[in-house]
Amino acid sequence: xxxxxxxxxxxxxxxFLVMCVLLFNAQPVFAKVYLSADTxxxxxxxxxxxxxxxxxxTLWLNQAIQxxxxxxxxHPYAKLRLRYKISQSQQSPTxxxxxxxxxxxxxxxxxxxxxxxxxxxxxxxxxxxxRGYEIHIPAFSQQFDNIGVDENGKLNKNIxxxxxxxxxxxxMKKISRVALLLHEIVVKK
Amino acid sequence: xxxxxxxxxxxxxxxxxxxxxxxxxxxxxxxxxxKQQSQIEALQEQLKKTDEKVKESDQKIESSVTxxxxxxxxxxxxxxxxxxxxxxxxxxxxxxxxIDFHRFVLFFGHEFTDSIRFFSELELEHSLAGDGKPxxxxxxxxxxxxxxxxxSKLKAGLFxxxxxxxxxxxxxxxxYGVERNPVEKNIIPATWWEAGAGFNTQLNDxxxxxxxxxxxLSVPTDGSKSFLIRSGRQKVASADADSLAYTARIKYTAxxxxxxxxxxxxxxxxxxxxxxxDANLITAHAAYNSGHFGLRALYASWSIDGLEAEAVGxxxxxxxxxxxxxxxxxxxxxxxxxxxxxxxAGDSDETEKRQTNIGLNYWPHEDVVFxxxxxxxxxxxxxxxxxxxxxxxx
Numbered sequence: 001x002x003x004x005x006x007x008x009x010x011x012x013x014x015x016f017l018v019m020c021v022l023l024f025n026a027q028p029v030f031a032k033v034y035l036s037a038d039t040x041x042x043x044x045x046x047x048x049x050x051x052x053x054x055x056x057x058t059l060w061l062n063q064a065i066q067x068x069x070x071x072x073x074x075h076p077y078a079k080l081r082l083r084y085k086i087s088q089s090q091q092s093p094t095x096x097x098x099x100x101x102x103x104x105x106x107x108x109x110x111x112x113x114x115x116x117x118x119x120x121x122x123x124x125x126x127x128x129x130x131r132g133y134e135i136h137i138p139a140f141s142q143q144f145d146n147i148g149v150d151e152n153g154k155l156n157k158n159i160x161x162x163x164x165x166x167x168x169x170x171x172m173k174k175i176s177r178v179a180l181l182l183h184e185i186v187v188k189k
Numbered sequence: 190x191x192x193x194x195x196x197x198x199x200x201x202x203x204x205x206x207x208x209x210x211x212x213x214x215x216x217x218x219x220x221x222x223x224k225q226q227s228q229i230e231a232l233q234e235q236l237k238k239t240d241e242k243v244k245e246s247d248q249k250i251e252s253s254v255t256x257x258x259x260x261x262x263x264x265x266x267x268x269x270x271x272x273x274x275x276x277x278x279x280x281x282x283x284x285x286x287x288i289d290f291h292r293f294v295l296f297f298g299h300e301f302t303d304s305i306r307f308f309s310e311l312e313l314e315h316s317l318a319g320d321g322k323p324x325x326x327x328x329x330x331x332x333x334x335x336x337x338x339x340x341s342k343l344k345a346g347l348f349x350x351x352x353x354x355x356x357x358x359x360x361x362x363x364x365y366g367v368e369r370n371p372v373e374k375n376i377i378p379a380t381w382w383e384a385g386a387g388f389n390t391q392l393n394d395x396x397x398x399x400x401x402x403x404x405x406l407s408v409p410t411d412g413s414k415s416f417l418i419r420s421g422r423q424k425v426a427s428a429d430a431d432s433l434a435y436t437a438r439i440k441y442t443a444x445x446x447x448x449x450x451x452x453x454x455x456x457x458x459x460x461x462x463x464x465x466x467d468a469n470l471i472t473a474h475a476a477y478n479s480g481h482f483g484l485r486a487l488y489a490s491w492s493i494d495g496l497e498a499e500a501v502g503x504x505x506x507x508x509x510x511x512x513x514x515x516x517x518x519x520x521x522x523x524x525x526x527x528x529x530x531x532x533x534a535g536d537s538d539e540t541e542k543r544q545t546n547i548g549l550n551y552w553p554h555e556d557v558v559f560x561x562x563x564x565x566x567x568x569x570x571x572x573x574x575x576x577x578x579x580x581x582x583x
Contacts, residue, residue, distance in 0.1 A: 032339050078261035080254050105270045105298055130308070130334065131358075137394045140445045154519070160446030163476040164358040170555055 032127040034136045037098055040111040040123055041085060044096060047113075047121060052094060054085040059186055072153070072177045073101065086186060092116050093187060097179045103129045103168035110172065112179035118148045119176055132168025144172070149180050272296035274360040274582035278367050282564060282574035290316045294329075304336035327424060329382050341390040347425050348387055351399040351438040352452040352472050353377045354487055361580020362558040365514055365524035366546050368576060372508040372530045376489040377472065378419035383434065395443025405434035406468075407461040416466075416503035417532055418491055421459055432458035446478040459493060466495035483514040483524075502536025522550045529568070543568040548576075557581045 045052050059082045061069070066076040078100075085096040094115040100107040106128035113120040122144045124136035134140055143159050150156045155176060161169045213221070273295040279288045293313045300306045309331040315324030332346025349357045355369055356379040373379040385403025392398055406421030407429050414420040423429065434457065440450040454470040474487035490507035498504040508530025516522040525547045533540035548562025560578040 079258050080261075105272065106300070128303075130306075133391070134395055134442045137443060139395075139443060143445060158480050160478050160480070162442060162445070163354070163448040163478075164363075166363055166555075 032133065033125065034127065035111070035123050035125050037111060037125065040113075040121075040125065041096060043123075044094065044113040044121060048094060048115070052087045052089070054087055054094075054096065056083060057086055057186070058083050059182065065182075065185060068181055069178055072174050072181065077178070082182065084182070084186070094120065095179075095183045095186060097182055098125070099175050099178060101171040101175050101178075103132055103165075103171045105129065108135075108168060108171055110175045110179075112176060114179050114183035117180060117184065118146050119144050119179065121145065122172065122176055122179075124172075127168075129168055132162060132165030134162050134165060135168050135172050141172075144176055147176065149177060153177065153181075270296070270298040270300075272298075272583055274580065276361045276367075276578055276580035279577040280367075280574070281576070282566075283572040284574075289323075306334050308332060308334065329380060341388070343386065343388050345386045347382055347384045348401075348403075350381045350383055350403065350436055350454075351387070351401060352381070352436065352454065352470065353379055353489065354474050354476060354485060355379050356381055360582040361560075361578070362552060362556055362582055365512065365522065365550055365560075366526060366548060366562050366576075367560045367578035370487075370510050370512070370526060370528055371542070371544055372487060372489065372510045372528050375419055375532060376491065376506055376508040376530050377470075378422060381422060382425065384425045384428070385433070393443075395441060397440045397442075399436070399438040399440070401436045403434055403436070404428050404430050405432050405456045405461065406459045408459050410460050410463045410497065415501050416459075416493060416498045418506055429461040431462040432456070448474075448476040450474055460497075464495050464497045466493055466498055468493040478516075481516045483512075483516065483522075485512040485514075486510065499535055502533040502538070502540070504535040506530075506532045507534050519555075520552050522552075524548060524550070524562075531569075539569060541568045542566070542570045544570075546576075556583060 041054060045054075059065075061077055061079060061081060069077045082097065082099075084098070087094040092115060094113060097110075097112045097114070099110050099112065101110070102108070108124060108129060109126040110122060111125050112122045122141055124141065127133050127136055140162065143157070147155055147157045155173060159169065159173060273293075275293045276291050277289070278291045280286070291314065293316070295311050296309065297311070298306065298308045310329040312327045312329050313324060314327060315322075318324040318326045328347060330346075330348055332344045332348045334342055334344040336342045351357065353373045355364060355373045356377060359369060359380060369379065383401075383403035383405070385401060387399060387401035387403070389397060389399050404423065404425060406418065407423050408414075408416050408418065408421035410416070434454060436452060436454040438450060438452040440448065442448050451473040452470070456468040456470070458465055459468045460466050469492045470489065471492075472487065472489040474485070476485045477483065486509070488507075488509040491505065493504045493506075495504070508528065510526055510528040512524055512526040514522055514524035526545070528544045528546075529541055531541040543566070545565045545567075546562045548560065551559045553559070558578075558580050560580070561575070563575045564573060566572040
């Protein structure tokens with residue numbers, strides 16, 4: 001009887017070890033990619049419910065723009081230029097921005113669509129932090145819909161946070177403000 | 190008169206035989222055309238070369254910009270990362286005054302690949318460590334984390350046990366009150382780290398599961414601190430690993446502002462072989478923020494088997510707290526917290542301790558906080574006073 005128990009334990013231990021070896025031999029390179037940039041653009045087209053044709057533009061981040069970005073992020077944006085999309089509409093163009101910001105340690109990739117100084121949609125494209133993935137959940141990101149900035153440049157609506165993910169939430173709030181700022185700059189051009 | 194004069198002049202010129210003689214022949218015209226053609230071709234060639242140079246310059250600029258951008262901020266993620274937090278406390282309870290740089294913490298992390306990373310937390314408590322000094326240097330986290338899929342990850346090393354609200358997230362700007370709440374401190378007991386392996390998976394958006402197998406507690410078996418949970422932390426310092434522990438946590442965060450979580454832990458022997466006292470910990474908490482209002486509530490309970498724990502009334506140790514708060518604006522927030530806990534809940538004596546804190550947090554920056562709270566202790570402890578603190582994270 002005791003021998004049988006030992007045998008069963010021995011087999012289970014071997015199975016466990018084999019599983020561990022397989023697990024650690026795997027070569028996982030899994031980025032948490034929630035959405036592609038192209039899909040985001042398609043979503044914005046559907047969302048605005050009008051035949052929008054976007055063209056790609058480049059905005060060079062000169063000293064004046066970096067200075068304004070710094071007041072929001074507490075640091076300059078780590079790029080020399082930004083590629084963005086802008087709709088052909090002359091009256092009130094829609095712009096789409098692809099921006100990264102670090103939450104606690106790793107950059108989070110966002111896509112933001114802006115029209116009439118309000119956010120149409122913000123989505124997390126890629127999330128690399130250990131905590132705070134919940135910011136990609138629509139119930140959270142939809143809080144930013146139709147949000148703008150007040151006279152102090154702060155978001156004009158309250159965003160309910162996520163316990164234990166303050167820095168990821170803050171990153172999303174800051175990127176929203178940066179997108180609204182950049183939209184204003186290119187629309188006024 | 191003027192028109193007539195011009196007409197006569199034109200007629201005179203056209204009738205001049207010398208002018209006809211200067212007119213180029215067909216051959217001369219052909220030569221002129223050929224010459225012009227070769228000039229056009231030379232210009233076209235020059236234009237082509239200029240275009241190529243422009244393209245080449247564009248490519249060089251593109252390469253330079255890309256190279257520069259790759260070395261800027263967010264792109265340089267392969268560099269080791271550094272962070273940290275700290276807090277200075279002034280406590281004045283029943284005329285007992287003390288000032289203490291309670292925690293000075295540095296984080297070091299490194300990304301080996303996109304899916305394998307290292308994280309660590311090194312802490313100096315109470316400013317000064319060494320023989321006869323009040324503080325300690327502690328390694329609170331040091332683990333390797335590996336993504337297994339886009340929803341699952343594994344970690345191995347020394348990590349914070351997935352229990353309670355503050356145990357894993359305790360940077361000063363993230364919570365109200367100068368001192369951490371006494372329930373999580375004395376019952377859970379936060380901050381609590383062990384060595385082992387942990388698995389985390391997202392079952393669904395906003396629903397996650399943690400499983401961990403790790404080193405266990407080793408409580409004193411005699412004296413005034415016998416079977417006191419907080420005194421059982423071995424801190425992975427040449428720790429006794431005779432009896433391991435197993436922790437499971439389920440967490441729900443699908444609704445903005447809401448976190449619901451429950452943990453269950455089995456300790457195979459909290460005396461590490463002395464008495465064979467297995468133990469279970471159950472914790473559950475809710476944290477909710479909506480608009481200006483916030484609410485945190487937590488319950489934790491230990492159940493320890495064995496006559497030895499029962500004899501000192503520590504076979505049951507439990508506590509709870511409730512903390513409503515109101516965020517006035519981005520800079521100011523008010524809170525009140527009622528705590529009740531009992532590390533001798535297994536006996537019939539009135540040993541429950543109660544504590545109420547009411548206070549204010551001021552954030553001049555989202556990562557910097559100044560705190561003030563008044564404290565009133567009742568039940569099996571007395572005293573009242575106030576606490577002041579300043580904290581930061583980066």
